[in-house]
Every structure is written in C-alpha cells, then in structure tokens.
Amino acid sequence: MKQRLLFFFAFSLFCTQLPAQAAKELLQKVKAKYDKVNDYTATGKMKTNVIFIKAPIANIKVYYKKPDKLKIKNENGVSFIPKGSANVNMNNVLGLSNFEAVESGTEKVAGINCKVIKIFPLSDEENITRATLYIDEARLLMIKSVISTRENGTYELLMTYKKYAEWGLPDKVELSFNTRDYKLPKGVTIDYDNGTGKGQPRDTKNQKGKVEIDYSSYEINKGVPDSAFN
Amino acid sequence: MSDVIRVKDLSKHFGELKAVQQLSFSVGEGQVYGFLGQNGAGKSTTIRMLMTLIEPTGGEIEIFGMNLRKHRKEILRQTGAIIEKPDLYKYLTAKENVRIFSRLSGVKASEKQIMDQLSLVGLAGRADSKVKTYSQGMKQRLGLACALVHNPGLIILDEPTNGLDPQGIADMRQLILHLSRDLHKTLLVSSHLLSEMEMVADHMLIIHKGEKVVEGKVSELLDPEKTMVELLTPDINSAIAEFKSGPWQRHLKEPVKGTVRLECNRNEIPALNKYLVEKGIPVQSLRPLNSLEDYFLSLTKV
Amino acid sequence: MFIELLKIELYKIFKRPRTFIAFGAIAVIILLVQFALKVNGKDFVEFYTDSQADTFDIPFDKILNGYFVCVAVLHMILIHVPLLVALIAGDMISGEANLGTLRLLAGKPVTRTQLIMAKFWASTIYVILLLICMAFFALLGSMIIFGTEDLVVFKETDMHIMKSGDVIWRFFAAFVFAALALTTIAAMALMFSVFSENSLGPIVATVCVVIVFTIVQQLQVPVFEQTINPWSFTTHMLGWKGFFYVEKNAEGATIPGSIENPAALVRSGLILLGYIVLFLTISIRGFNKKDILS
Numbered sequence: 001m002k003q004r005l006l007f008f009f010a011f012s013l014f015c016t017q018l019p020a021q022a023a024k025e026l027l028q029k030v031k032a033k034y035d036k037v038n039d040y041t042a043t044g045k046m047k048t049n050v051i052f053i054k055a056p057i058a059n060i061k062v063y064y065k066k067p068d069k070l071k072i073k074n075e076n077g078v079s080f081i082p083k084g085s086a087n088v089n090m091n092n093v094l095g096l097s098n099f100e101a102v103e104s105g106t107e108k109v110a111g112i113n114c115k116v117i118k119i120f121p122l123s124d125e126e127n128i129t130r131a132t133l134y135i136d137e138a139r140l141l142m143i144k145s146v147i148s149t150r151e152n153g154t155y156e157l158l159m160t161y162k163k164y165a166e167w168g169l170p171d172k173v174e175l176s177f178n179t180r181d182y183k184l185p186k187g188v189t190i191d192y193d194n195g196t197g198k199g200q201p202r203d204t205k206n207q208k209g210k211v212e213i214d215y216s217s218y219e220i221n222k223g224v225p226d227s228a229f230n
Numbered sequence: 231m232s233d234v235i236r237v238k239d240l241s242k243h244f245g246e247l248k249a250v251q252q253l254s255f256s257v258g259e260g261q262v263y264g265f266l267g268q269n270g271a272g273k274s275t276t277i278r279m280l281m282t283l284i285e286p287t288g289g290e291i292e293i294f295g296m297n298l299r300k301h302r303k304e305i306l307r308q309t310g311a312i313i314e315k316p317d318l319y320k321y322l323t324a325k326e327n328v329r330i331f332s333r334l335s336g337v338k339a340s341e342k343q344i345m346d347q348l349s350l351v352g353l354a355g356r357a358d359s360k361v362k363t364y365s366q367g368m369k370q371r372l373g374l375a376c377a378l379v380h381n382p383g384l385i386i387l388d389e390p391t392n393g394l395d396p397q398g399i400a401d402m403r404q405l406i407l408h409l410s411r412d413l414h415k416t417l418l419v420s421s422h423l424l425s426e427m428e429m430v431a432d433h434m435l436i437i438h439k440g441e442k443v444v445e446g447k448v449s450e451l452l453d454p455e456k457t458m459v460e461l462l463t464p465d466i467n468s469a470i471a472e473f474k475s476g477p478w479q480r481h482l483k484e485p486v487k488g489t490v491r492l493e494c495n496r497n498e499i500p501a502l503n504k505y506l507v508e509k510g511i512p513v514q515s516l517r518p519l520n521s522l523e524d525y526f527l528s529l530t531k532v
Numbered sequence: 533m534f535i536e537l538l539k540i541e542l543y544k545i546f547k548r549p550r551t552f553i554a555f556g557a558i559a560v561i562i563l564l565v566q567f568a569l570k571v572n573g574k575d576f577v578e579f580y581t582d583s584q585a586d587t588f589d590i591p592f593d594k595i596l597n598g599y600f601v602c603v604a605v606l607h608m609i610l611i612h613v614p615l616l617v618a619l620i621a622g623d624m625i626s627g628e629a630n631l632g633t634l635r636l637l638a639g640k641p642v643t644r645t646q647l648i649m650a651k652f653w654a655s656t657i658y659v660i661l662l663l664i665c666m667a668f669f670a671l672l673g674s675m676i677i678f679g680t681e682d683l684v685v686f687k688e689t690d691m692h693i694m695k696s697g698d699v700i701w702r703f704f705a706a707f708v709f710a711a712l713a714l715t716t717i718a719a720m721a722l723m724f725s726v727f728s729e730n731s732l733g734p735i736v737a738t739v740c741v742v743i744v745f746t747i748v749q750q751l752q753v754p755v756f757e758q759t760i761n762p763w764s765f766t767t768h769m770l771g772w773k774g775f776f777y778v779e780k781n782a783e784g785a786t787i788p789g790s791i792e793n794p795a796a797l798v799r800s801g802l803i804l805l806g807y808i809v810l811f812l813t814i815s816i817r818g819f820n821k822k823d824i825l826s
Contacts, residue, residue: 047783047784048785049784051690052689052690052691053690053693054690054692054693054778054779054780054786055693055785055786056682056693056694056695056698056785056786056788057785074591074594077681077682077693077695077696078591078595078681078682078683078684078693079591079693080584080588080589080590081588081589082587082588082589083587083588152586152587177587178587179587180583180584180586180587181583182584182689182691183583183688183689184580184686184687184688184689186750187750188688189607189686189687189688190607190611190750190770191687191770192770192771192772192774192777192800193761193767194771194774194777194793194796194797195793195796196777196792196793196796209587244823278825281635281638281639283635283638283639283823283824283825284824284825285821285823302641303641303642303643304641305641306639306640306641307641309639311636311639313635313636313639314632317632317633317635318633318636319544319547319631320631321547321548321549322544322547326543326547330540330543330544331636331640333536333539333540334537334540334637335640335641336533336641376636
C-alpha cells in the first residue's frame with residue numbers, strides 16, 4: 001500500500017511537471033485519432049434545456065467535414081441551435097496551429113480519470129481565447145472541454161463514448177453555455193396571464209443553457225456534400 | 231255581436247305624465263272602430279298597450295275574450311297591426327318583408343299567399359323591389375300587407391293615412407272598407423284625419439289628454455238634429471247678450487275662441503240668420519259644424 | 533318557433549351589406565399582414581429574437597411558417613375584432629328601434645326572451661362565421677403561402693416551440709376559445725343595445741369598455757393586477773393564446789399535446805361564460821321591462 005501511495009505521489013508530481021511539449025504530444029495523438037474521420041453524417045436527438053426556451057426533443061442531423069466544417073440541422077422542425085455547438089467538432093481546438101499547451105494535472109470526469117490540458121492560442125485572430133481539455137489518455141478521447149470564445153462566451157462540452165469511441169466520436173454530447181437575458185418590451189406580445197409567471201420574477205440573466213445531443217448513428221467517411229453546410 | 235276588444239280602466243303613466251287615464255271602451259266584432267284624438271292625446275300609447283309594447287300602469291285588456299297578459303301569444307297570432315309609421319326592413323324586398331312577418335306570426339305563407347297580399351295592396355308589380363325605393367304611400371300599403379298576411383281577425387291601424395297623398399288616402403279608405411265589408415275583419419283605426427274616419431268608421435271613441443271624451447256610433451254622435459252652428463261676428467258680446475235674452479237662449483253653448491256656438495237643427499239655420507240680421511248683429515259667417523273634425527274640435531278645444 | 537326566429541335573424545344579418553364589411557375587412561387585414569410578413573418577415577422575427585442572435589443560430593426561414601404567421605395575424609386582429617362584432621351585435625335591438633321595426637317585432641306572437649335569445653344566437657353564429665372566415669384566410673391561407681413547420685410562440689419572457697403535428701388542434705381550440713371570447717363581446721353589445729334607441733351608442737359603448745379594460749390590463753400595475761384584472765373579461769379573452777403555451781418536462785423538453793396551465797384556461801372559459809350569462813340576464817330582464825316607444 002505504501003508503495004502504491006509513493007508511486008501515485010511520484011506520478012502526480014511527474015505529471016504536474018510535464019513540460020508543454022508532452023501536452024502537445026498528447027494532443028497530437030488525440031488529433032491523429034480524430035483525423036481518421038474525414039467526414040461524417042450523424043443522426044440523433046437534441047434536447048434543449050434553456051430557461052426561456054420550451055422546445056421539443058428534435059431529430060437532428062450533424063454534418064462534419066474536415067478540417068472544421070460542422071453543421072447541426074433540425075431537418076424536420078425548428079430548433080435554436082447554440083452557436084457554440086460548432087465546438088462539438090474537436091478539430092476547432094485540436095486544429096489550432098499556434099498555441100501554448102499546459103498540462104495541469106488529472107481530474108475525474110464522469111468517472112473517468114482525465115488529463116487536464118489548458119490551451120492558450122497565441123494568435124489574436126483565433127475565436128478561441130482559451131480552452132481546457134479533459135482527455136482520457138488511455139483511449140485518447142476528449143471527455144470534457146471548456147472553451148472560451150471571443151464572440152460567443154464560454155462553452156462546456158461533456159462527451160460520452162460508446163459505439164464510436166474508436167473514431168473519437170461521442171454517443172452523447174452535453175453542451176453548456178451562458179445565455180443572455182430574454183425579455184421583450186411590455187405590451188408587444190400581450191401575453192395571456194395564466195398565472196404561471198405570477199409572483200416569481202424570473203432572472204434570465206447569467207443563466208446556463210444546456211443542449212444534449214444523443215447520437216444514434218454515424219456514417220463515417222462516406223462523403224458529405226458542401227451543400228449540407230449551407 | 232260579441233266584443234273583440236274590451237278595455238277597462240286602462241291607465242299608463244310615464245313618471246308624472248299621465249298618458250292614458252282610466253280608459254274604458256269595447257270594440258265589437260266586425261266593427262270599424264275609429265279611435266280619435268289630437269296628437270299626444272294617448273291614442274298610440276293605448277294601441278301600444280293593446281299590442282303589448284307598453285306595460286299598462288293599471289287596468290285590464292281583453293281581446294277575443296282572453297286576458298291579454300295571460301294569452302298574449304294566442305291573441306297576437308290573430309292580430310295584425312300597423313303602429314305609427316310603417317317602418318319595415320328597407321334593405322329587403324317587399325316580398326321578403328311580407329315573408330318575414332308572416333313567419334313571425336307563426337304562418338309559413340306560400341309564394342302565392344305573399345303575392346296575393348301584395349296584390350291586395352297594389353304592390354304585386356314591385357314585389358321584388360327593395361323597400362328603400364318605395365314611396366311613403368307604398369310603404370304604408372306594404373305595412374298593411376305585412377299586417378294582413380297571417381289573416382288576422384283583428385286589425386289595428388295607427389294613423390294609416392299619415393303622410394299619404396289624396397289618392398293614397400282614398401286607396402287606404404277603400405282598403406279599410408274592403409276589409410270590413412268583404413272580409414268581415416274587425417278594425418281599430420286611429421287617425422287625426424277625422425274626416426277620413428267619418429267616412430269609414432261606424433263607431434268611434436274620442437280621447438283627449440288620455441281620457442275618454444265621448445264614445446258611440448258615428449251616426450248617433452253626428453245626429454243631424456243636433457248640429458253645432460258657429461257664428462263669427464265682430465260684436466261677440468252683443469250677440470251673446472241678445473241670445474241670452476231671446477228665443478235662442480236654450481240653443482246657446484259656451485263660446486269657443488271668439489266664436490259663438492249654438493246647437494240646433496240644420497233647418498233652423500236660416501231663421502237664426504234672419505234673427506241676427508233683425509237684431510243688427512253683423513254676421514261674418516254662420517257655419518254648421520257637421521264633420522267629425524269640427525265635432526272633435528268642438529269637444530276638445532279649450 | 534325559436535328556430536324560425538333564429539333563421540329570420542340570420543336572414544336579416546346576412547341580407548345587410550354592412551355584415552360583409554366585417555368579412556371583407558378581415559380578409560383584407562389578413563392579406564396585408566401576410567404580404568408584409570412575406571416581404572419583411574425576417575425583420576419581424578428578428579425583432580423577437582434580436583437579444584439571442586449572438587447565442588443561437590436563429591432559423592428565420594423556418595420560424596416564419598404558416599402557423600407562425602397565423603398566430604401573428606390572430607394576435608394582431610383579434611384585438612380589433614370586438615369592434616366588428618359590436619357593429620352587428622350592438623345594432624341588434626337598437627338598430628331595430630332606430631329602424632322602427634322593433635315595435636313590429638315585439639307585437640308578434642313571440643316572447644321578448646325568445647327575441648333576445650334569437651338575436652344572441654344569431655350574433656354568436658355571426659361570430660363563429662367570422663372566425664371560420666379568419667381561420668380560412670389566416671390559417672389555411674398562411675399555410676399555403678408560407679408552408680408548415682414547427683410553431684414558435686414568443687412570449688414576453690420565454691418562447692415556446694411546438695412540433696408541427698402538435699399545432700392544428702391548438703388552432704382549433706384557440707378558435708373555439710376566441711369564439712367564446714367574442715361571444716362575450718356580442719352579449720355585452722346586445723345588452724347595451726337593449727337600453728339604447730340608436731345604433732351608434734351601443735357600438736361605441738362596447739368598444740369603449742373593451743379599450744378601457746385593455747388599457748387597465750396593459751398597465752400591469754399592482755393596484756389593477758390584484759383587483760380588476762383577475763376578473764376583467766379582457767384578461768380572459770386572451771385565453772386563446774393559452775393553447776399555444778406548452779408545458780415542459782423535468783428535462784426541459786416540451787410535452788407534446790400539453791398546455792402550460794389548462795386549469796387557468798378552464799377558469800377563464802368559465803369566467804367568460806359567467807359574463808355571457810350576466811349580460812344575457814340583464815338584457816332579458818331589461819328588454820322584458822322595456823316600454824317600446826320607438
């Protein structure tokens with residue numbers, strides 16, 4: 001037991017001292033796995049959980065094409081798709097060319113020990129200002145990422161892998177993001193007062209929104225026309 | 231002959247205004263009953279009470295032997311009326327108006343029956359014209375067709391000659407006589423054109439300020455033996471003094487608006503004239519009041 | 533006899549040119565709104581979604597579908613339809629008095645209660661036909677012009693999305709509720725009509741009452757929100773919108789076929805029914821006691 005503890009301590013120390021180069025190497029390995037996927041068309045269900053949106057579960061299709069094209073479409077209905085959903089595509093982060101990567105230990109995410117790597121793009125032109133990635137080193141999979149963007153705030157992605165883990169494609173993605181206040185001027189909508197909003201002034205400011213995508217199937221590397229991204 | 235209408239102690243007050251007071255009369259079957267009075271005398275109010283448009287303040291109304299309040303529907307089913315102006319649906323045709331009023335009276339009049347009614351009032355040729363294109367006289371006749379379409383036993387006509395030209399008045403008179411003599415209807419006819427009533431009514435009632443003044447047969451009320459004679463003279467006081475002291479004393483009546491009135495037989499008028507000349511009383515006119523109109527005025531003017 | 537009376541009343545209503553003004557006005561307004569939304573629909577949707585444009589991709593083309601346009605049309609015109617209803621119902625008794633036909637009607641072998649009820653039901657049928665006309669132009673027309681998609685309803689503080697297959701029944705229910713609301717207006721106009729001798733008075737009175745209560749409701753100040761608004765018929769007349777407020781489950785997804793607060797809708801419906809009964813009772817009592825002097 002003592003030996004084990006000693007080993008764990010030494011390993012942790014080693015990890016925290018890991019140079020940036022090692023972090024980049026890990027990222028390269030992960031990217032290499034993701035790079036096996038040139039394109040995919042995925043089908044799934046999207047659940048929107050935003051305080052001011054009441055939406056049904058949507059049947060969606062997700063189109064991806066290397067290097068950074070991604071489109072989520074609700075082909076049979078209306079959905080408000082968060083702009084940050086483009087970050088479901090890990091190549092957005094992994095494809096950065098000029099960045100610094102710093103490893104900051106390990107953390108258990110959804111029961112999985114993950115390596116935490118912080119990324120700081122060095123170019124001012126990148127939309128991403130900072131990203132923290134939680135990587136399952138054993139399987140080379142991104143379990144969680146927290147991405148701060150210049151235009152769309154901070155997004156948090158939590159991914160669960162099953163059937164398509166070998167391609168680095170999740171079966172489930174949970175995307176959390178900051179929402180802005182939604183309030184129309186009084187007298188515009190002339191709402192029917194059914195008593196549901198009475199006495200509870202709801203704060204829509206600084207709230208978190210969440211979108212869950214459950215993928216049912218992927219068609220990988222079978223080609224996706226560019227028109228799918230319009 | 232049974233009474234079709236029997237009114238007893240009928241009153242209607244609008245606040246302080248006593249529009250009709252303790253009015254009693256009866257209309258016999260088959261009669262043309264003239265209902266006379268000046269404007270505002272209470273004729274229309276009475277007729278509206280007969281048609282259940284106004285709730286009486288007091289009194290009883292029986293029509294066809296039934297209490298009006300209790301048997302309203304049965305009575306109105308057998309009654310046709312024109313009340314004041316014959317206002318109809320202007321945006322409908324004559325035929326449509328007649329059809330609507332027949333159905334409101336519980337009768338589904340056939341096309342032929344509708345046309346028969348319109349023929350009766352001389353409007354068959356304009357059956358499909360909108361009422362807004364009708365003259366007042368045509369509207370009056372159409373109103374009558376609407377009132378008659380369900381073949382009522384009692385017909386109440388409120389001022390039926392109002393607004394009509396002489397030809398229209400003559401036509402209406404003929405129609406009333408036809409309804410009475412040929413179709414044996416009972417008619418209650420109000421009018422202020424009293425000369426017209428004289429020609430059609432066999433009974434009459436005169437009201438003034440809501441109260442009965444006189445009621446009876448026209449022939450009795452207009453007894454030639456009791457003609458009212460009106461003398462117009464610039465020296466009214468001398469004339470009255472002469473009459474009070476002379477042989478015409480018993481004939482003398484109350485003066486009305488600067489005229490002297492005497493009641494006498496028509497054939498006594500020349501003698502009266504001679505007497506006035508002999509007494510040196512200047513005569514501007516000496517006139518028998520022999521129309522209903524004059525009679526009415528003689529009773530109601532103050 | 534009542535059916536006969538009702539037929540006569542409907543015959544009279546639909547023989548009057550003014551009746552069709554309302555139908556024409558509705559058709560024109562709807563077509564104008566549809567045209568405007570066809571040309572500038574994106575701006576219209578943007579107005580509602582502007583604050584979220586940075587966070588979400590707004591599917592403008594999909595939002596601007598036939599169902600959305602129909603709700604927008606109903607939102608815009610149902611506030612003004614009471615005027616069209618008042619034009620007919622407010623004229624029901626006073627118009628006859630003004631025309632001089634009331635004394636003919638009341639002198640016929642029908643009870644005054646029957647007359648009022650026939651006029652009330654004729655007004656109700658008119659309201660229903662007006663709504664059918666509205667449904668035809670606003671719903672069917674918009675579906676043809678804009679196509680169908682999921683419906684997005686924007687409220688003051690939230691938005692509700694309904695699947696396209698979960699929408700038609702809501703429109704049907706909303707039209708039924710709107711019929712109840714407009715029948716309340718018809719009953720009120722009829723009530724005013726009983727006590728007036730001219731047509732304009734009841735129409736103006738009805739519209740004024742609706743405007744006053746709508747303003748009181750729109751002020752959204754506590755003194756009115758706690759006293760008048762819970763019982764004001766204008767509050768409950770908006771109940772048709774309640775069919776487009778959908779409920780969501782614990783996970784945030786909407787429940788197909790659900791209504792946010794059905795109990796509130798039932799309550800609103802009952803309150804409107806109560807108003808109808810009240811207005812009719814006053815009308816019947818007033819008309820039975822009325823001396824017809826016109």
